[in-house]
Amino acid sequence: MIELQGLTKTYAGTNVVDDVSLTLETGEFGVLIGPSGCGKSTTLKMINRLVPLSGGRIILNGDDVTDLPAEQLRRRIGYAIQSTGLFPHWSVAQNIATVPQLLKWPKSRIDDRVDELMAMFHLDPAEFRHKYPHQLSGGQAQRVGVARALAADPEVLLMDEPFGAVDPLTREVLQAELKRVHQQTGKTIVFVTHDMDEALQLATRIALLNGGRLVQYDRPIEMMVKPADDFVREFIGQADLGLKLLSRRWVHQYQRPPSLEHHATLPGLDHCWQLDDAGRPVALEGARLDDDHGVTPVKPEWTATPEMSLKEALSRMVWYRVMVLPVIDDAGKLIGEIGMQGIMGIQAEAGSEVS
Amino acid sequence: MNGAIHGARRLRAASAGNGVLGVLIVLLIGLTLGMGQLEPLFRALFPDLGNPLYARDSFLNLMLAHIGLVLMSSLISVTIGVAAGLFVTRPVGREFEPMVSSLAAIGQTFPPAAVLAIAVPLAGFGFAPTIIALSLYGLLPVIQNTIAGLGTVPRTTLEAARGNGMNRWQILRRVELPLAMPVIIAGIRISVIVNIGTATIGSTVGAKSLGTPLIAGLVGNNLAYVIQGALLVGLLAIVTDLLFERLERRYSFGG
Numbered sequence: 317m318i319e320l321q322g323l324t325k326t327y328a329g330t331n332v333v334d335d336v337s338l339t340l341e342t343g344e345f346g347v348l349i350g351p352s353g354c355g356k357s358t359t360l361k362m363i364n365r366l367v368p369l370s371g372g373r374i375i376l377n378g379d380d381v382t383d384l385p386a387e388q389l390r391r392r393i394g395y396a397i398q399s400t401g402l403f404p405h406w407s408v409a410q411n412i413a414t415v416p417q418l419l420k421w422p423k424s425r426i427d428d429r430v431d432e433l434m435a436m437f438h439l440d441p442a443e444f445r446h447k448y449p450h451q452l453s454g455g456q457a458q459r460v461g462v463a464r465a466l467a468a469d470p471e472v473l474l475m476d477e478p479f480g481a482v483d484p485l486t487r488e489v490l491q492a493e494l495k496r497v498h499q500q501t502g503k504t505i506v507f508v509t510h511d512m513d514e515a516l517q518l519a520t521r522i523a524l525l526n527g528g529r530l531v532q533y534d535r536p537i538e539m540m541v542k543p544a545d546d547f548v549r550e551f552i553g554q555a556d557l558g559l560k561l562l563s564r565r566w567v568h569q570y571q572r573p574p575s576l577e578h579h580a581t582l583p584g585l586d587h588c589w590q591l592d593d594a595g596r597p598v599a600l601e602g603a604r605l606d607d608d609h610g611v612t613p614v615k616p617e618w619t620a621t622p623e624m625s626l627k628e629a630l631s632r633m634v635w636y637r638v639m640v641l642p643v644i645d646d647a648g649k650l651i652g653e654i655g656m657q658g659i660m661g662i663q664a665e666a667g668s669e670v671s
Numbered sequence: 672m673n674g675a676i677h678g679a680r681r682l683r684a685a686s687a688g689n690g691v692l693g694v695l696i697v698l699l700i701g702l703t704l705g706m707g708q709l710e711p712l713f714r715a716l717f718p719d720l721g722n723p724l725y726a727r728d729s730f731l732n733l734m735l736a737h738i739g740l741v742l743m744s745s746l747i748s749v750t751i752g753v754a755a756g757l758f759v760t761r762p763v764g765r766e767f768e769p770m771v772s773s774l775a776a777i778g779q780t781f782p783p784a785a786v787l788a789i790a791v792p793l794a795g796f797g798f799a800p801t802i803i804a805l806s807l808y809g810l811l812p813v814i815q816n817t818i819a820g821l822g823t824v825p826r827t828t829l830e831a832a833r834g835n836g837m838n839r840w841q842i843l844r845r846v847e848l849p850l851a852m853p854v855i856i857a858g859i860r861i862s863v864i865v866n867i868g869t870a871t872i873g874s875t876v877g878a879k880s881l882g883t884p885l886i887a888g889l890v891g892n893n894l895a896y897v898i899q900g901a902l903l904v905g906l907l908a909i910v911t912d913l914l915f916e917r918l919e920r921r922y923s924f925g926g
Binding site: 364366387388389390391395397398399400401402403404405414415418464465474 | 827846
């Protein structure tokens with residue numbers, strides 16, 4: 317748990333961080349967001365004391381951070397930054413082992429941990445262990461940066477715009493991986509970004525800062541449907557609010573059992589799935605935008621998984637011109653379906669939340 | 672792929688360099704030990720000279736004395752230079768940086784001959800004033816390159832080092848020095864090479880070196896002595912330079 321109490325940073329008479337108080341529970345994914353110069357990075361760096369505090373207190377799992385020697389504190393806190401900050405003269409394995417080595421772990425334990433982390437980030441140890449940072453792509457380097465931050469199993473992970481310098485496609489992949497790693501490890505994460513879509517995608521709590529002050533601290537959905545003021549509303553962006561909401565809803569919340577025979581009388585169920593012996597969907601009868609009775613072979617590109625966001629599900633429906641997607645498990649078996657009704661249902665629900 | 676081609680080219684360049692270096696080392700040792708064998712050659716080249724081979728001391732003694740002078744003065748330059756460069760790049764010493772840089776620059780602009788002239792009344796003739804002059808002269812490239820090398824370490828790398836819990840000493844030893852090493856070695860290389868040449872003037876104040884036959888030749892109008900001294904000094908400088916190149920390459924990574 318991290319508590320910021322009246323946190324203040326003063327540079328040359330100006331408060332760049334002004335009386336910020338918030339509490340982030342253990343296991344939460346907190347995102348600090350705001351326009352340039354709002355103090356989000358400064359706030360983050362005060363947590364591991366790269367920036368000294370001017371006023372207020374930071375309590376990390378019961379300890380006031382200013383009571384601990386700075387180096388000791390930082391070894392308890394993972395730290396990942398935008399340009400990765402990897403040590404160019406060290407191999408991938410050495411980079412990941414930075415903090416365990418400072419903590420003088422035995423070599424075998426360090427090696428095991430490095431392998432474990434590389435596997436977690438889909439970096440084949442045989443291929444990448446001995447590579448140097450300049451031999452990695454942007455996405456790979458950033459994975460190594462995050463792996464290094466996690467190496468000594470820190471209590472908290474601080475991330476300062478870690479995906480700011482990678483291309484949009486890679487960023488999406490990295491965001492999905494980080495989300496998975498967060499769910500796997502249950503780490504408390506504090507993440508700085510200026511990208512609202514990134515915040516909505518990842519956060520369990522969003523702190524919106526402006527001019528050094530905390531404007532709103534809320535769960536993502538609340539921030540969208542109950543913005544504290546016009547600044548928040550504007551910052552979130554109204555134009556695609558519907559899509560943003562969809563990006564916070566997951567298929568497993570709205571899927572229904574698959575239709576395995578035609579129900580011509582029931583709305584939205586006038587289609588059925590053909591399965592193979594293993595229970596995998598092979599074709600869809602009906603439910604196409606252009607042809608109500610056609611048979612469409614199922615392709616992996618337009619299947620959905622329970623963890624997928626409804627935004628992505630909708631995107632697949634539009635692109636492949638089907639009204640319903642099969643929801644499959646890890647083995648490819650059909651476990652449900654998600655249709656337009658499921659997706660529209662959310663907007664009705666969000667509307668009711670607003671009122 | 673680009674890296675592979677680059678690497679292959681470097682490997683080939685390195686093995687060709689090995690051959691050249693080997694030949695030059697053999698030549699250097701051969702000439703140092705066997706200059707006497709060339710007496711007929713010098714006699715043929717300089718028929719007017721009664722004594723075309725420098726014989727007041729063995730070339731081996733002169734070579735060892737010369738290397739001793741350079742080693743000693745370089746050791747002093749490097750110790751003081753790296754220490755000063757480190758000091759002015761730490762928070763405590765930052766304000767001294769302009770002063771140290773200009774002091775070193777003054778040391779460089781002073782001609783070594785002038786330093787010798789000042790040092791002799793203070794330190795007497797021979798070894799000591801030469802060491803003082805050479806050490807001062809070799810200081811600037813070491814200080815400059817130490818400062819420049821430490822300056823090439825990216826800010827984000829330093830931030831990552833601090834953020835991962837390294838203390839100042841660990842940051843210096845594990846991150847800053849290794850990353851600055853190629854540039855620092857390049858500075859030491861310049862310093863040593865310059866001093867190999869400059870050490871010859873030590874002979875004007877009585878320090879034994881490869882400059883001794885050179886000066887004797889200049890004074891006595893004996894071109895053969897000059898050639899014998901200059902040849903060995905030149906070879907020593909080239910061999911040392913190639914060895915440093917190798918050392919620099921070992922400390923550089925990637926690229």
